[in-house]
Amino acid sequence: MEQLKHECGVAMVRxxxxxxxxHNKYGSWMYGLNKLYLLMEKQHNRGQExxxxxxxxxxxxxxxEYMFRERAMGTGAITEIFDAVYRNFKDISPQELNDPLYAKSRLxxxxxxxxxxxxYSTTGKSGISYIHPFLRRNNWRAKNxxxxxxxxxTNVDTIFEEITSIGQHPRKYSDTYIMLEQMGHRLDREIERLYQQYEKEGLRGMDITHAIEEHVDLSNMLRKCSPQWDGGYVICGLTGSGEAFSVRDPWGIRPAFYYADDEIVVLASERPVIQTVMNVQLDDVKELDPGQALLVNKKGxxxxxxxxxxxxxxxxSFERIYFSRGxxxxxxxxxxxxxxxxxGSILKAVNYDLKHxxxxxxxxxxxxxxxxxxxxVNEYLNHRKMERISQAQELSADELKDILSMSVRTEKVAIKDIKLRTFIAEGNTRNDLAAHVYDITYGSLNPNEDNLVVIDxxxxxxxxxxxxxxxxxDRLHPKKIVVVSSSPQVRYPDYYGIDMSKMKEFIAFRAAIELLRERGMENLIxxxxxKAKEQQQKTDGVLVNYVKDIYAPFTNEEISAKIAEILTPKGTRAAVExxxxxIEGLHASCPNHKGDWYFSGDYPTPGGTRLVNQAYINYIEGEI
Known part of the structure; x- marks a missing residue:
């Protein structure tokens, strides 16, 4: 499996x-901090930058100070940030550390x-300044x-234009920072609206502050900002006055789950993480619905x-196939x-010869x-056995033994041996090192007799x-190698959080282009x-994904055959399929996760369609 980067994992504890x-019930005032650590550690697969x-x-x-932050880079970042947090406590006495009142007031x-x-970065931008959470500070607690x-x-440019048109001057051009400034502006307006309201009612000084903090409603801020967001998202935030929120995109592209009781509210990107950390049952964890926000006010x-x-x-659907925990x-x-x-397709590929x-x-x-x-495969074999037994009028012991001995042959053939540091090598040296990322179990096949089916x-x-x-x-000398992909052909870029953006990166796209050229259909390219170029110049009308035209002349099987041809190394002795x-099989297996734009090209938002056409334009202009 080629590692795909995807953005990202979130955890929230209130x-x-x-x-x-x-401290009295669980033995430590760090209960919330420890729960956050577990929620993050059990989602470490979701982000290692x-x-x-x-x-x-x-x-x-x-x-x-009432708002704190710690950030770190690299695969060991979770350990590093929590080590940094706990270092704040190393010079205090055990009595003070075990005193929740002291901790609350001093630590x-x-x-x-x-x-x-x-x-995980999907935009190519890296560095500590791009690590979340982002902070927007202010002397008013509620405005932090x-x-x-x-x-x-997909429409960062539009949001940037909107916030600059009202006089803001963002210091960075990144989606998170621009979103922070947009939401921060709306939060300011909400606080100022409440300020004017309570001032008219005769409140002054800290009385106004307390009234604002007790009545601020972040749903107002979210309803003002979110209609402008084109993409997949789960956004989480805290204010300095104690409000917490998480909001999910209206298409439900990115996942979010939460659990709440009378002690705690938690949210995370994956359901089993909450089940494990909170020791609760599957039905206790709720999914945040598309377009919905989870809101917790200062009172809890x-x-x-x-x-x-x-x-x-x-x-x-890629969350189900690959990203989320199994x-x-x-x-x-x-x-x-x-x-x-x-x-069915596998049996056809091996000509139904399960014995070999x-x-x-x-x-x-x-x-x-x-x-x-x-x-x-076992179901198929059981059906075959029943057929042979039911069709035979009388079976000898040897015939019966032969039927009952029919079984699926399984072996652990491929072993991921080591993570080779191929980045230090160049050219042929790099390729030679990459060839040894996997090892094999020698003797697991009968050479030149057996087919080998491997699923990815x-x-x-x-x-x-x-x-x-x-x-x-191929070193095992199989007669045929059948590589099976449990997901459909990835044909299009993703713009909602997965690191797949360039057309030439997709082997399915490269196969379709080669087929067009082989068959004298270059004019379609x-x-x-x-058509894509002309559409990009329009500002209205229904957007069409014209990249679909590249695949239209061919069946899935034709593209798969060309992919096999491209990916088979020179000198391979086995036949490769x-x-x-x-896509129908995908939807049958994952009926509640119909997001398949990287397979089908059917983007749920206009921004996705516009960007896939732009990716094709970039590909052609890069080739010219």
């Missing part, structure tokens, strides 16, 4: 009781609100804002509110179903789909197949470019 409550956390203390006195990060983020998110917006009262009317649900009950079933659905076929998988994320594939969760660029997997598997899931 304690609903005083710190001394948790950096991590950050923010904390808000509710009962700080004037002149004392940093001893608060009731926590926000955590794990980052900490923000993080799992998102990608929580509610959900519809911020935007939900659109046609387009929850990201320990989720539904995801586990769905991944098994993806493998099961492919059995070995089944395996590419470690490690395809393992669950592999189990589903085996179940399907996706084939996007095909680099690992070409440079490593096919070549190393430039005709598509012209690639079998892909079809």
């Amino acid at each position: 304690l609903l009781k005083p710190l001394e409550y948790y 950096g991590a950050g956390l923010a904390c808000v203390k509710l009962e700080a006195h004037t002149g004392e 940093p990060f001893a608060g009731e609100l926590y926000l955590g983020h794990l980052r 804002l900490a923000l993080c998110g799992n998102f990608n917006l 009262e929580w509610r959900t509110a519809t911020i935007m009317e939900p659109k046609e649900r387009k929850a990201c 320990s989720d009950a539904d995801i586990y079933k769905e991944r098994k179903s993806l493998g099961h659905n492919l059995v 076929t070995v089944f395996s998988f590419i470690p490690n994320t395809a393992e669950v789909a592999y189990y589903g594939m085996l179940e399907g 969760d996706s084939i996007v660029r095909g680099t690992t197949l070409r440079q490593s997997i096919i070549g190393i598997l 430039m005709e598509t470019y012209t 690639i079998v892909y899931q079809d």
